[in-house]
Amino acid sequence: MGWTLLILLVVLTVVHGNPTVMVRTGSGPTVGFDQHPNSVPLGEDIQTTTEGESEVVEEVMTTGVLNPSHYPARRAATVVQHYLNTRYGSPYRWIFLSTVHSGSAEEVAEMGRKYQLALTMQEMISNVSGQCSAELFFPGGEGQSAPQVQASCEGLHQSNTTAQEEAFYQQHRTSNNLASGNNIPDSYGHVEPSMKPFWHLGGVASSFIMLRESNESTLYNMAQVANFTQLETEKDQLRFNYHVLLHEMISQEIIHWKLLVTWSPEQGVQVLQTELQPKCHHCEAPPNTTN
Numbered sequence: 141m142g143w144t145l146l147i148l149l150v151v152l153t154v155v156h157g158n159p160t161v162m163v164r165t166g167s168g169p170t171v172g173f174d175q176h177p178n179s180v181p182l183g184e185d186i187q188t189t190t191e192g193e194s195e196v197v198e199e200v201m202t203t204g205v206l207n208p209s210h211y212p213a214r215r216a217a218t219v220v221q222h223y224l225n226t227r228y229g230s231p232y233r234w235i236f237l238s239t240v241h242s243g244s245a246e247e248v249a250e251m252g253r254k255y256q257l258a259l260t261m262q263e264m265i266s267n268v269s270g271q272c273s274a275e276l277f278f279p280g281g282e283g284q285s286a287p288q289v290q291a292s293c294e295g296l297h298q299s300n301t302t303a304q305e306e307a308f309y310q311q312h313r314t315s316n317n318l319a320s321g322n323n324i325p326d327s328y329g330h331v332e333p334s335m336k337p338f339w340h341l342g343g344v345a346s347s348f349i350m351l352r353e354s355n356e357s358t359l360y361n362m363a364q365v366a367n368f369t370q371l372e373t374e375k376d377q378l379r380f381n382y383h384v385l386l387h388e389m390i391s392q393e394i395i396h397w398k399l400l401v402t403w404s405p406e407q408g409v410q411v412l413q414t415e416l417q418p419k420c421h422h423c424e425a426p427p428n429t430t431n
Contacts, residue, residue, distance in 0.1 A: 200212070202245060202253075203245050203246060203247060203253070204244060204245070204246075205242075205243075205244050206242075206243040206244060206245055206255075208239075208240040208241060208242060208243060209240070211359070212243075212245060212255075212356075213240050213243035213255075213257065214237075214240055214359070215354075215356070215358070215359050216243065216245075216255040216257060216276050216278075217237050217240045217243070217257055217259050217274075218237055218354075218359060218360070218361075219276055219287050219289065219350075219351060219354045220237070220257065220259065220261075220272070220274040220276060220289055220291050221235060221236060221237045221261065221347070222347035222348075222350045222351035222354065222360070223274075223289040223291060223347075223351055224261060224272075224291060224293070224296075225343070225344045225347035226344075226347050226348050226351055226409070228296075228297065228408075229340075229343075229344030229347065229408075229409050230301065230305055230340075230341070230344065230403065230405075230408065230409060231305065231308055231337035231338070231340050231341045231344075231403065232265055232301040232304045232305050232308070232337065232340065233263055233265065233266075233299070233301055233340075233344075234263065234264050234265055234340045234343050234344055235261050235262070235263055235264070235296070236261065236262050236263075236264050237259065237261060237262075238259070238260040238261060238262040238269055239259060239260040240257065240258075240259045241258040241259055241260065242257070242258045243255060243256065243257045243258070244256045248277070250280060251279065251280055251281075252277055252278050252279040252280040252281075253277070253278050253280070253356065254275065254276070254277045254278075255274075255275070255276040255277075255278075256273075256274075256275055257272075257273070257274045257275075257276065258271075258272075258273055259271075259272050259273075259274065260272070261293060261296055263296060263299055265299075265301075265340065266299035266301070268295065268296065268298055268299040269295065269296070270293040270294055270295035270296025270297070270298075271293065271294050271295065272291055272292065272293040272294075272296065273291070273292055274289065274290065274291035274292075275289070275290045275291075276288070276289050276290075277289075278355060278356050284353070284355065286351060286352045286353075286354070287351070287354055287355070289351075302405070305405045306405055308337055309378065309403075309404060309405055312370065312373075312378055313373050313376070313378060314373070318369065318370040318371070318372075319338065319368075319369075319370040320367070320368060320369045320370065321335050321338055321365070321367065321368055322365075322366060322367035322368075323364065323365075323366065323367075324338065324339045324342070324364065324365040324368075325339070325364065338365065338368055338380075339365055341380070341401065341403060341409065342362065342365040342368060342382050342384055342401075343362045344409050345382055345384070345399050345401045345409060345411050346362040346384050346386060346397070346399075347362075348399075348409075348411040348414075349384075349386065349397055349399070349411070349414060350362070350386060357390060358388055358390060359388065359389045359390050360386055360387070360388055360389070361386070361387045361389060362384060362385075362386055362387075363385045363386065363387040363394065364384070364385040365382060365383070365384055365385075366383040366384065366385055366396070367382075367383045368380050368381065368382045368383070369381050374402075376404055376406075377402040377403065377404050377407060377410075378402065378403050378404060379400070379401070379402050380400075380401045380402075380403075381398065381399070381400060381401075382398065382399040382400075382401055383396065383397070383398050383399075383417075384396075384397050384398075384399065393419070395416070395417075395419075396416075396417035396418075397414060397415065397416055397417065398414070398415040398417060399411050399413065399414055399415075400412045400413035400414075
């Protein structure tokens with residue numbers, strides 16, 4: 141009996157090929173999970189199909205207890221990541237989502253949807269991680285309104301970057317040579333060591349935009365600093381013009397923003413001005429790195 145079953149499975153594999161897992165993205169085409177390394181289910185139906193056989197459809201929950209690996213939970217957790225960067229980020233502190241442990245969502249009286257999350261965040265420069273709990277509310281209704289976030293973390297802020305930040309600040313506060321750079325990372329995903337603090341600062345500043353622009357149909361990532369230039373120090377704040385490329389991973393759009401960014405160890409990162417640039421329909425996502 142065992143040999144008969146094995147032979148039957150081999151025959152079926154030869155005839156039908158390997159199964160593929162696909163996602164239905166609204167009314168658009170069906171795409172494979174391997175189209176993007178960070179692809180996750182989109183809150184629609186997952187179709188598991190073998191050529192010539194009927195489809196098996198598994199519903200992805202968007203309310204109640206959520207699957208931590210599916211899009212609704214990871215989207216909400218990524219928004220928490222952006223929130224933490226706007227609160228604690230610096231040229232030497234850049235926070236990323238590590239793991240979603242659990243999540244739940246509920247409708248709030250036609251006002252929007254509220255999420256409860258348990259997750260691990262990681263500070264990528266020091267490699268320190270911390271356990272976090274968060275509550276996130278996506279407002280409903282017409283018009284774009286930023287999500288509301290509350291989060292608390294244990295252990296995430298144990299790394300002491302004061303000395304590095306102070307040295308960086310003093311180096312560039314009175315320098316006669318204003319810093320500048322472009323294409324960070326480069327086309328091979330490489331970042332020069334001297335450019336890493338500016339890369340981190342651009343990523344933290346981008347979180348201000350990604351937090352503001354996020355909704356239940358987006359998943360943002362900062363892909364590249366196209367260029368930055370340092371401006372004259374003003375009121376003891378380092379000042380920079382940044383041009384950043386954001387990758388919206390659901391639509392696969394590359395979105396360009398220009399930012400006026402200030403930073404000091406005492407005042408933290410602030411984004412004073414933002415300007416959305418015209419769409420670039422032929423642009424592709426550059427290689428990403430978190431080093």
